[in-house]
Each structure stands twice: as C-alpha cells, then as structure tokens.
Amino acid sequence: MTQLSRLISILTLLKSKRVLTATELSDKFEVSIRTIYRDIQKLIEAGVPVVTLEGRGYTLMDGYTVAPVQFTEKEANALITAQHLVSKSNDSSFVLDFEEALTKIKSVFRSSVLEKSEMLNKKIHVFGRRSENISSNALSEIQLAATNFNYIEINYRKLDNSEPSFRKVEPYMLLYSDNKWILMAWCHLRKDYRAFRVDRILHFKILPEKFEDREFDPKAYYRANPYTHRKDS
Template identity: 70%
Template sequence: MTQLSRLISILTLLKSKRILTSTELAEKYDVSVRTIYRDIRKLEEAGVPIVTIEGRGYSLMDGYSVAPVQFTEKQANALITAEHLVKQTKDASFVEDFDEALTKIKSVFRSSIQEKSERLSDKILVIDDYWYDLEPINSNALSEIQLAITNFNYVEINYTKVNDTERSFRKIEPCAMYSTNQKWILIAWCHLRNDFRAFRIDRIQHFKILPEKFEDRKFNLQEYFTSCPFEDK
C-alpha cells in the first residue's frame, strides 16, 4: 500500500472509530509504529485536527468533517503513469491491491480530471524489459509533457540526438509516450520533419509548453508499434 492510500485509510478509520492507537494502526498496515507517527504528522500538517489522548491513542476533533480529496491534473497523471508501471510487476496480488486502491482514488477525481486521465492512459505504454543492469536515466520533463498531451498544447524543444553534440530546435505536437530500458520516449508530430518522430525525454535540453492548441491527430499507440517507427534518437 502506498503512503497516500494509507493516509486516506487512516483518516477514514479515525472518522469511523472513537480512538485508535499507533500500535493498532501499525499492525493493521504492517508498518512500524515510527511510520504511523510520521503518517499522523503528515495528516496534521495537511490541516487534519488530530487529538492525541495521552496513554490511549488518537482521535479526531469533535465536529470535524472530512472534505473531499482533490487531485491536480499532474497528480492524477502521476497515478495513471504509476498504474502502467505497476502492471509490469510479476506479483499478481500486489497488482490487484494497487488496482483496488487506485479505483477508490479515481472515484474522487473531478469529472474533467477523470476524462483527461483516461485520455492519458490510452497514450502510455510500458514495454516489459529486463535491462536491470543499466544506469538510471534521468529527466525532468515527464509531468509537464503529459499535461501537453492531454490538453493538446504545442511544445517547443531543443533536442540532442544520440552521438550528436548539435542541438536542434523543434516545434512538436506531443501525442503519446512509452517506457523502455529505463527511459521514456515521447511520440510527437514534428513540424521540422513534417512527420511523427520519437524523442527520448532525457535528451530534451529545454522545452516550452505553448498556450496555443493543436488539432487531435487521433494518434493510436498500438497501431504505431505495428508499423516501423522512425525514432529521432
């Protein structure tokens, strides 16, 4: 269970039960008492009025009402991306538990967030691979580019290919992305090449999401892989 799922569950329990002890919570979630202490502090920092009853446990202040949890679009996108990554896990029980937790979380998404998260889910693919000895490849653009995909925003990038020191300027229409060998690949319509191209996100040196929108090209990720994709590596 993720920390987010555990925090939501603890808050629900506090609403349904008068007093909870740290030991009781630790045993329920199979974590240490120290972890429960940190969870309680997280809830308090989020504004939840938890009352510590000396020698007895935790309770919610009388009259407190739990407001619906609100997720930003980027947070929802992160959960959808995690869903695709978790599906590569070989432990069926873990995948099932994650799916159940995510279903509960999705139930509080605003309708506009729900629609866009479903759109993103169709635009992501994680290819099962076993290159575990590769060094981690770092990038810092995934969340922003996912927003551009779901909102149909043009993106300007400076891009460097593999084994090439020259940067090229591109204006692109981001359509989908997939993960393989510990790196994320963006599929986009490139106005320089006037065709679809694949860009390694870690090789995008600079990017700018533009306010102007492009028309949906109805790009299909599965169909893309049945053809012979040309990657602008």
C-alpha cells in the first residue's frame, strides 16, 4: 500500500468517529509506529484537524467533514457509458473490479444525477461479437504487477501450439486491440520483449520479487515492430 492510499484509509477510519491509537493503526497497516506518526503529521500539514487525546489516541475535531465529490450529469453519463463498454471485455476480473468501483462512485451521485444515470443505462446498448469465445481472469492482478514491478510466472498457450510453455516475465504495458487484452513484457525465456494475449494465459502467479525497470519505450518498440499486437508470443 502506498503512503497516499494509507493516508486516505486513516482519514476514512477517523471520519467514522473512532478514537484510534498509533499501535492500532500500525498493526492494521503493517507499518511501524514511527511511520504512523509521520502519516498523522502529513494529514495535519494537509489541513486535516487531527486531535491527539492524551492517553487515548487520535480523533478528528468535532464538526469536521470532507466535502463530498460532486459529479455533473455529463460526467455521470460518461461513467455509465464506460460501464457498458467494459462489460464487453473478456476479462472477468476487470469487469468485476469496475462494477464494484462504479457502485462506490454512484453512492455519491446527487439523487437527480443518479436518476438520470439510471435512465441512460436503459438507453445504451453495445453490440459486437468476440472473434473467439475465450475469457480470462488475470487482468486486474497483472495491472497491479505492472505498477508495482513484480515478476509474473505464466503458463502460456500460443495460438498455433496446444502445448503451454512456462514463462517468467516482467510486465510493462497493456494494450487493447481487436477485443483482446495484450500484455507487453520482457520474457526471460526469449530474452526480449514479447506480446502475450491475456486470454491465453492459462495459469499465472504474481511473485513478490521485484524487477528493475528497463524503461520500455513503446513508441520506439512499435516503430521497429509495427505488427506486434497481431503476433502471439
């Protein structure tokens, strides 16, 4: 968890009117008490009125509230439209995570905007068929691995080969082409960058081991390999 995510979580807990000790926060987020002290100081510097109750812990000053995020009708409509497009994705993890995120976002819609968004939801239909009836359930985990520089081990089946091969890869980029998610990664088997269709990853494991960023340059790579997204590594 990043510091920003932890700060937001701490603020959410404090908003629930609970009194929390540094030890409780340290145990919950699995960081040192010194780190919690720094987090609390960051919140105070950002203008959050955190109050220290001697011998009890931290709480928020009475009457403190965070202004709710307000979405315009057009912004809400954009999210509803995105929901319909996402629902056509062949990766179930991505669809589920988006649906859960949208549910949370819709909870802060004004009632008038929510009513209009529900109306729009019935007025949008996205048509299209998949060229292959293959689904996946790896995209959300792969996204986390890419942003946290974690190695991934995969069993991968190529289009022209029924026997899967074992690969250890460094995930760098995800692209969407022809209704398919493609993972661009450094393959340790091939000693080069390769494109992997996510729906052809049979099994995968995110490793705790981190890799050094090779600073993959997509523009330079695609100039040299213009048809990469059509290949099956």
